Amino acid sequence: MGIKEQIKSALQEAEMYRTQGLLNEAMLTYKNVMELINKSIQPENSRQLLEGINNKIELLKKTISKYNDSDKIPELSVDTQNLIKEKFAFSTDKESSILEGAIILTKFGQFERAIKEFNELLKIEPLRLVAAKNILRCYFASSGADDAVSKYKEWIELGIFSTGQEEKIKFFLDNLLKEKGPKKKLPAEEVNENGNKNNSVEKKALDEKKLSDELLLDIPKTDDNEEEFLDISSVGITLGEDQKKGLEVILDVAFQSGDMVSLIVPGREKALIDIFKIGLKFNAINFYSPIAILNGSGVILTFSKIDSGPKAGNYSLDLKMFTD
Amino acid sequence: MAVFNLKSREIECKIVFYGPGRSGKTTNLEYIFKTYKKQVSDQMVTIDTEGDRTLFFDFLPMGLGKIKGCDVKVQLYTVPGQVQYSSTRKLVLKGADGIVFVADSFAIRREKNMISLRDLDQNLKECGLNIFKIPLVLQYNKRDIADIPGNTIPIMSIEELQKDLNKQLKVPYYSASALSGQGVGATLKECLKLTLVHLQKEFNWAQ
Ligand SMILES: Nc1nc2c(ncn2[C@@H]2O[C@H](COP(=O)(O)OP(=O)(O)OP(=O)(O)O)[C@@H](O)[C@H]2O)c(=O)[nH]1
Ligand SMILES: [Mg+2]
Numbered sequence: 456m457g458i459k460e461q462i463k464s465a466l467q468e469a470e471m472y473r474t475q476g477l478l479n480e481a482m483l484t485y486k487n488v489m490e491l492i493n494k495s496i497q498p499e500n501s502r503q504l505l506e507g508i509n510n511k512i513e514l515l516k517k518t519i520s521k522y523n524d525s526d527k528i529p530e531l532s533v534d535t536q537n538l539i540k541e542k543f544a545f546s547t548d549k550e551s552s553i554l555e556g557a558i559i560l561t562k563f564g565q566f567e568r569a570i571k572e573f574n575e576l577l578k579i580e581p582l583r584l585v586a587a588k589n590i591l592r593c594y595f596a597s598s599g600a601d602d603a604v605s606k607y608k609e610w611i612e613l614g615i616f617s618t619g620q621e622e623k624i625k626f627f628l629d630n631l632l633k634e635k636g637p638k639k640k641l642p643a644e645e646v647n648e649n650g651n652k653n654n655s656v657e658k659k660a661l662d663e664k665k666l667s668d669e670l671l672l673d674i675p676k677t678d679d680n681e682e683e684f685l686d687i688s689s690v691g692i693t694l695g696e697d698q699k700k701g702l703e704v705i706l707d708v709a710f711q712s713g714d715m716v717s718l719i720v721p722g723r724e725k726a727l728i729d730i731f732k733i734g735l736k737f738n739a740i741n742f743y744s745p746i747a748i749l750n751g752s753g754v755i756l757t758f759s760k761i762d763s764g765p766k767a768g769n770y771s772l773d774l775k776m777f778t779d
Numbered sequence: 780m781a782v783f784n785l786k787s788r789e790i791e792c793k794i795v796f797y798g799p800g801r802s803g804k805t806t807n808l809e810y811i812f813k814t815y816k817k818q819v820s821d822q823m824v825t826i827d828t829e830g831d832r833t834l835f836f837d838f839l840p841m842g843l844g845k846i847k848g849c850d851v852k853v854q855l856y857t858v859p860g861q862v863q864y865s866s867t868r869k870l871v872l873k874g875a876d877g878i879v880f881v882a883d884s885f886a887i888r889r890e891k892n893m894i895s896l897r898d899l900d901q902n903l904k905e906c907g908l909n910i911f912k913i914p915l916v917l918q919y920n921k922r923d924i925a926d927i928p929g930n931t932i933p934i935m936s937i938e939e940l941q942k943d944l945n946k947q948l949k950v951p952y953y954s955a956s957a958l959s960g961q962g963v964g965a966t967l968k969e970c971l972k973l974t975l976v977h978l979q980k981e982f983n984w985a986q
Contacts, residue, residue: 464931471924471932472887476801476830480887522830529834531826538824538838542854543870545780562870563835 482515528564566597585686691741720770751778780874783982790984791852798881799891800860803920806957833859836871847985877914877974884921886933914973915950918966923956
């Protein structure tokens, strides 16, 4: 093939990739053509051609960055959202299926509708806590930490949760802020590449990476498989033979991250504190969630005395859960 | 996850079109929707972004009528092929009974095909499924480009694609052009056949 034919066919190739939406491949091919031209044609004869190709590359760059920017997840039509719930939520039990439906919506980035549904679930006592946590999670993932915090403040002012619930929600929010907060620029401080302040509305833009980051809170990754853990509100540990045989000790969950729960052991439970140590396994544990009781086992990951703050004098215990 | 209703003798299964971005998964479903009107039981749902990339999935429900005394329904899905939509891909793959892997014949997409097949293997594992056991058909798409007279765009031969993708799997494969429809029906039929045979072992649905 002569050089002219080579250039011509490479240009056709690039054009084909472009029409197929293979934009990076089109760009690469155009760049290769430019190199080929530079190597083989006198500059005075190639200027126009190179200019034309350059224009094409610029256009491609624009399109690529437009697509990257428009990675916004749109709020879909109600019909489509209903289809998503119908097709991707599998529970048959009524209460858990409402909950599962709302969680599925968050997984597809449909935060507005999910928040609405979780708000409805706030009215159902056993689901209130998990609904509240998910609402905060949705705000976090969509409009940012600020909105999650102001929602929490609004709840406190309204006094709609019991003190115990408030504490758990606060603990949850604190951890969310700790985990995600520093990395996530709050809208007020966000500055784009050119040094301009971004419009905070653009915070809504959410790429898949961010979405999956947020939702990994829901779906903790384990080594070999991905399992969904329900929100556990308390843990009933049955002590073994050599301990206080057959006694079930109920401990409240302060925070949960996937298959790990943090428990508070009251300082007055001297007998328990003597037994508990890192690495200790329990073979009979009931995990109480608002919608089900799971049987399983667990192992103590950390166990330490709380030295300061309102919980000083109590002990904090991290337990890794294994459900049957 | 197939649903078999013993009483009404109805079986419903899920087939997922998988493959790298831009390989032609949505185009497959569009062709099926246009062509098999009688079997299509409702509208095709497409959720795409600017530039036609699938954002969540495409969905097409079909009714195949009575097969061996059983009413067979099938739901076709496509996943979003672009790498960054990995978590959505997993959600859509969950519960699949059969898979069509749509590979791109462009030589420039060779690696993307292989990466996507590995991604399928990984995601199936996470669903507790095995790529060697699940009903699977490969489709080598965009063959029409090789047939354009005087084409100079590098296209992989079927042998090359087989070596890259099907050496270990040894599953049925079809060359196709989703755009013209050539090979689309054959791919789907083979995948349905494998899926129904597989489900027969599980449910014993056929009389
Ligand atoms: N020439 C030709 N073009 C095809 C064929 N199949 C698909 N295309 C084109 O390839 C491009 C991508 O097709 P889609 O069906 O949107 O690809 P997809 O696999 O759904 O892509 P994602 O949704 O991003 O994963 C479109 O421009 C199609 O027209 C084919 O058989 N021949
Ligand atoms: Mg698509």
